[in-house]
Amino acid sequence: MSETSVEKPAGACPEIRDLMIGRVDRLEGLYAGFDRAGIEISPQAPSPLPPAEVIEIKSSDWGRAAAAGREQNWRWAGVWAEDRGYDLMVNACLENHGIYAILRTHLACDHTQLPSHAPHYWAADRPERHIQDLLGICFDGHPDPRRWTRHQAWDEGAYPLRKDFPAAGSPTDTSPPDRDYPFLKAQGASVYEIPVGPVHAGIIEPGHFRFQAIGETVLNLEERLGYVHKGIEKIAEGRDPTGLALLAGRVSGDSTVGHAWAACMAMERAAGLEIPARAAHIRALLAERERVINHLWDLGALCNDVGFAFGYYQFGRLREQWLRENQSHFGHRLLMDRIVPGGVSVDVTASAVQGMRKSIAALRSELDELLTILDANSSLEDRFLGTGILPTELASALGALGFVGRASGQTFDVRKDAPYAPYDRLRVRVPTETQGDVSSRFWVRYKELRIALRLLGELLDGLPDGEVVASWLLPHEGAEGFAAVEGWRGEILCFVRFGAHNVIRRYWTRDPSVVNWPALEKLVLGNIVPDFPVCNKSVNGSYSGHDL
Amino acid sequence: MLRLYGKIFKTGVLTEIVHRPSRATLAHDASVEQAGEALKEIVDCRFRGSLAIRQVDAGSCNGCELEIHALNNVYYDVERYGVHFVASPRHADILMVTGPVSRHMQAALQRTYEATPNPKWVIAVGDCGVCGGEFGLSYASCGAVSNVIPVDLAIPGCPPTPLALLQGLLSLCGRF
Numbered sequence: 133m134s135e136t137s138v139e140k141p142a143g144a145c146p147e148i149r150d151l152m153i154g155r156v157d158r159l160e161g162l163y164a165g166f167d168r169a170g171i172e173i174s175p176q177a178p179s180p181l182p183p184a185e186v187i188e189i190k191s192s193d194w195g196r197a198a199a200a201g202r203e204q205n206w207r208w209a210g211v212w213a214e215d216r217g218y219d220l221m222v223n224a225c226l227e228n229h230g231i232y233a234i235l236r237t238h239l240a241c242d243h244t245q246l247p248s249h250a251p252h253y254w255a256a257d258r259p260e261r262h263i264q265d266l267l268g269i270c271f272d273g274h275p276d277p278r279r280w281t282r283h284q285a286w287d288e289g290a291y292p293l294r295k296d297f298p299a300a301g302s303p304t305d306t307s308p309p310d311r312d313y314p315f316l317k318a319q320g321a322s323v324y325e326i327p328v329g330p331v332h333a334g335i336i337e338p339g340h341f342r343f344q345a346i347g348e349t350v351l352n353l354e355e356r357l358g359y360v361h362k363g364i365e366k367i368a369e370g371r372d373p374t375g376l377a378l379l380a381g382r383v384s385g386d387s388t389v390g391h392a393w394a395a396c397m398a399m400e401r402a403a404g405l406e407i408p409a410r411a412a413h414i415r416a417l418l419a420e421r422e423r424v425i426n427h428l429w430d431l432g433a434l435c436n437d438v439g440f441a442f443g444y445y446q447f448g449r450l451r452e453q454w455l456r457e458n459q460s461h462f463g464h465r466l467l468m469d470r471i472v473p474g475g476v477s478v479d480v481t482a483s484a485v486q487g488m489r490k491s492i493a494a495l496r497s498e499l500d501e502l503l504t505i506l507d508a509n510s511s512l513e514d515r516f517l518g519t520g521i522l523p524t525e526l527a528s529a530l531g532a533l534g535f536v537g538r539a540s541g542q543t544f545d546v547r548k549d550a551p552y553a554p555y556d557r558l559r560v561r562v563p564t565e566t567q568g569d570v571s572s573r574f575w576v577r578y579k580e581l582r583i584a585l586r587l588l589g590e591l592l593d594g595l596p597d598g599e600v601v602a603s604w605l606l607p608h609e610g611a612e613g614f615a616a617v618e619g620w621r622g623e624i625l626c627f628v629r630f631g632a633h634n635v636i637r638r639y640w641t642r643d644p645s646v647v648n649w650p651a652l653e654k655l656v657l658g659n660i661v662p663d664f665p666v667c668n669k670s671v672n673g674s675y676s677g678h679d680l
Numbered sequence: 681m682l683r684l685y686g687k688i689f690k691t692g693v694l695t696e697i698v699h700r701p702s703r704a705t706l707a708h709d710a711s712v713e714q715a716g717e718a719l720k721e722i723v724d725c726r727f728r729g730s731l732a733i734r735q736v737d738a739g740s741c742n743g744c745e746l747e748i749h750a751l752n753n754v755y756y757d758v759e760r761y762g763v764h765f766v767a768s769p770r771h772a773d774i775l776m777v778t779g780p781v782s783r784h785m786q787a788a789l790q791r792t793y794e795a796t797p798n799p800k801w802v803i804a805v806g807d808c809g810v811c812g813g814e815f816g817l818s819y820a821s822c823g824a825v826s827n828v829i830p831v832d833l834a835i836p837g838c839p840p841t842p843l844a845l846l847q848g849l850l851s852l853c854g855r856f
Contacts, residue, residue: 285783285820292819301819309787330788333767335735335745338785359784360739363820382814385743385839429746442684448753449694455750465841466743505684676741679782 155231159185162226162233165200173197176236181614181627182401183550184225184232191237194222195247195273198235198256201226206233207531207544208253209647210625211260212640213267215241215294220269224249224256225625230549232616239269248274255531255647266293266365281358281679283310292366299366315354318344323351326661330359337675341664348660353653360679368639373399373473373604376628376636381468384643384677386429389415389422390619391641391677392471394626397552399473402613402628403605409596411475412553417488417591418467418476420584423620424495425454427581430672434574435506437666438515446502450495457491460484475601485592492585492592499582516571520667522655523568532651533644534622535580536671539565539572546618555618558590568655573670606634621645621674643677695757722853723762727773731763731853734772734796738789738828739821740779743839744806748776750842763849769796774852777829780808780815781822793829801832801852805845810834 159175166173171193176186189197198208206226213222220239225232239246248271249256260271261280268291282288285307291297318325323346330338340356368379373396380395381388393415400407428451435443455465461484462470470478506512522532527540537544545562547555563579565572607630615626622644631637652671656664723731735748751758752765766772769792781789793802804825807813812823825831835848 283784297819299818303783303819303822306790307783307786309791310784330785331736331769331792335737335748335765337737337740337742337745338788359788360737360779360782361784361820362739362780362782362815363818364815366820367815367818379814382741382743382838385741385746388741388743442688445754446687446691448750449691449755452750452753452755459841466746466839468743468838501683501687505687508681508683674742676739 154229158228158231159233162201162204162206162228165204166197169193169196169200171197171200180612181234184234184614184616186234186236188236191222191239191246194224194235194237195249195251198224198249198252201233201235202252204228208249208255209531209623210640210642211249211256211263212627212638212642213263213269213293214629214638215267217295220244220267222246222263222269223627227544230544230546230551232550232614234614244269245272246270247272250274250276253531254529254650257650259642259646265291267291268294278314281361283313283358283361284308285361292363297366299363299369310356313356315342315356316344316352318351322346339675343661343664345661348662350656350659350661350664353656353664355649355653357649357675358679360676362676362680364641364680365639368636371636372634373403373636376639377472378469380626380639380641381471383641383680384645384674385466386426387422387619387621387624387643387674387677388466388468389418389471390617390621390624391626391643392469393419394615394617394619394624394641395628395639396471396473397615397617398613398626398628399607399630400613401615402611402630403607404611405474405602405605407475407553407602408599409553410479410598411600411602413591413595414476414478414480414600415471416554417480417588418462418470419617419619420588420591421454421458422467423584424581424588425451425458426620427577427584428454430577430669431574431581433669433672434516434570434666435512437669438512440509440512443502443506443512450498454491454495457487461487472601474604475599477601479600480595485595488588489592492588496582496585499578503578513571515663515666516574517569519570519663520655520659520670521567521569522651524566526654527568527651530651530654531647533647534620535573535576536648536651537622538563538580539576540568541566544623546616546623550616552615552617554591554594557594558587560587570666570670604634619644621672622648641680643674645673645675645678649673649678694754695760696755720761726853727762729762731761731774732766732772733763733774733776734766734769734792735776735778736769736789736792738777738779738785738809738825739782739815740806740808744778744809747839747842748778748805748845751845756842756846758846758849769793772796773800775800775802775829776805777802777825777831778805778809779825780812781825781828783820783822786822786828789825789828802829803833803835803848803852804831805835805848806840807836807838810836813838 206228209225211224265282326343329340338359342354344352381392383391432447524541547560609632612629625642627640629638817823
């Protein structure tokens with residue numbers, strides 16, 4: 133098995149050639165790993181999901197393929213399945229140094245056993261249970277067979293993502309609460325349990341946390357999510373591209389640019405549409421502004437969670453200024469619906485460029501001033517340093533993304549490792565820390581904020597002229613597209629398949645929170661219960677983006 | 681520490697005077713006209729100076745929560761009207777509910793409503809809360825908040841701006 137789908141380029145410039153050769157080498161390494169494990173593969177050439185590679189394997193080899201990937205240090209990034217009417221197609225996404233390899237297999241509709249990836253990759257745990265609940269595929273050898281996304285809104289034997297399940301479902305008057313979920317029990321002298329949620333004590337999304345503690349020390353934390361499951365994957369089916377962009381913009385309200393960009397990029401790749409250079413630039417402007425606003429909000433909220441109100445109000449003030457600027461330059465405070473299939477729905481005027489330049493300079497000097505104050509404040513340091521440590525090895529094993537991963541030594545950033553326009557022309561610096569505590573996550577955010585400001589400046593300098601939206605090309609029936617975008621929380625993945633007449637047949641998206649939520653369960657262990665809010669905020673997983 | 685005080689001094693007071701909404705923008709214009717200036721008075725007299733809101737996310741995308749949070753920033757500073765957000769429905773006069781109500785949150789929302797002492801009012805916030813929004817009705821979503829608990833006021837928008845939220849609040853209080 134030595135076939136690869138990438139040709140070694142002869143005439144390309146040295147840097148690109150090195151990159152391409154690295155790509156071939158890495159894929160060959162993966163193929164050789166499969167070969168050693170005796171796994172028969174057939175790489176699809178040309179790949180139906182460029183720039184990702186698609187590798188068909190037999191369903192019986194599914195589990196061993198993950199083991200081989202793990203051995204070759206490939207990161208497990210996500211899994212999705214599709215009911216195609218006549219069979220079920222399962223895809224798992226692996227990543228290594230910016231190369232995406234998608235493993236693909238087929239199951240008969242009535243034979244739904246598949247070896248699990250979870251014994252080899254922790255990150256596969258919940259996504260596989262999600263698929264089990266929504267499509268009825270049983271993962272053999274999964275260490276945790278409990279339901280996950282399914283509470284009580286639909287019956288055990290019904291699978292909403294199957295084609296024969298009506299999107300309206302067959303709801304009863306009131307869906308009963310999920311009382312009988314088998315939480316892990318801790319027993320022993322002076323062990324007690326704290327149930328929290330789903331309705332939390334603040335202005336925050338719903339979810340349930342079950343702590344076992346001795347005194348103030350957390351022995352175990354179990355997350356129970358899925359309360360915000362809105363059936364996004366199902367209701368996406370049958371929409372047109374514009375409708376899907378609207379929905380994707382509401383997967384997670386604070387990542388509206390990230391998710392809309394990922395969905396549009398996947399649809400554009402499926403349709404073979406190239407967006408204008410100006411549109412790509414404006415998309416990046418919006419994405420970096422989203423990053424700035426959310427990091428400002430998080431920095432303030434982290435200060436607030438340790439009782440440092442000064443920080444909360446100062447960062448909140450700066451954030452509000454940027455939100456108002458969004459309103460005046462782009463017409464929406466949170467930038468919803470600015471990214472549309474084929475480009476963007478809003479252009480940037482010369483006066484807006486001037487305005488943004490000014491506000492970048494202003495925010496820079498404000499941050500300089502605040503940095504000095506924060507740095508000198510020992511009460512902040514007292515609560516942040518050494519709290520909620522996620523060790524580097526654990527972060528790597530989990531495949532932690534975004535600022536959570538970077539605070540624990542993970543350098544991956546889609547903008548740098550698998551760049552897409554316009555980041556392929558920019559140098560994206562990725563800040564890392566190795567301590568993995570709340571303090572590291574705070575400072576990684578701060579540094580990312582500074583880097584985003586520099587990127588914004590470069591984007592404004594290099595803003596090309598031209599159209600901001602290309603007219604839509606009708607994708608052929610069955611066309612599929614895959615996209616990876618760096619949202620402010622980290623890598624967002626998206627897969628789209630079209631049916632006939634420009635209609636979406638399958639939409640799958642993976643928010644970075646899916647990977648980072650399990651990290652919270654680990655990093656809070658051994659900390660005191662009152663530090664949980666700041667640990668939670670330092671990870672800041674999206675509930676809506678996770679539950680879908 | 682001196683730097684910190686210096687920064688506070690330099691930042692000054694940014695809290696804005698909220699403009700009274702025009703007749704065209706809100707349904708209950710007559711009462712809203714009076715409400716802006718009378719809000720504090722109403723809160724002082726009817727709610728003993730303190731109007732408590734319990735916010736419940738019943739399935740939103742988190743967009744509405746971001747804007748509700750913004751009500752507490754220094755520009756809007758909703759607490760100056762005696763309005764504050766509380767941690768328990770037991771302490772609340774008003775439930776501010778966002779999202780299409782997911783079926784998984786349906787029972788939790790009903791129980792939160794029951795746990796709120798009378799008299800109580802419910803505000804449905806955002807397009808999703810008002811009519812189901814982008815998500816509508818499905819196997820996983822009950823749609824509008826009014827499909828699950830009685831709603832007294834709807835504040836549309838995706839998400840509504842802090843100003844719209846404030847105007848909605850004024851219009852609800854202005855009814856009494």
